Amino acid sequence: MEKNLDTNDAMKAHAQAEFDKIDKEKKGYISTSDFADIILSTRLTAGLPPLNNMELGKIMKSVDPQGTNKVTFEMWFKFLRMGKRAADTAKKQLKEKQNNP
Secondary structure, three states, X not given: OHHHHHHHHHHHHHHXXXXXXXXXXXXXXXXXXXXXXXXXXXHHHOOOOOOOHHHHHHHHHHHOXXXXXXXXXXXXXXXXXXXXXXXXXXXXXXXXXXXXX
């Protein structure tokens, strides 16, 4: 359990540093527009297909459920953790599939 806490703390510190780079004015949030741009450019860089408006809308609703047009660090970190869990699950499933053809 201790290692898991250390990993989470390290991930949170890294996420905070990245968030701070984006929040240059130190407002404590980034706009949903900036957040959407980050998602779209990250997918493009990773060679993933673009999101359609509905998919992007669902993501925006998950990080800004109140429609404030602001994404706080807490919501940013929650989004990153969900993405990490999804990626870990996908890797595990791929490994299992490769081991059990």
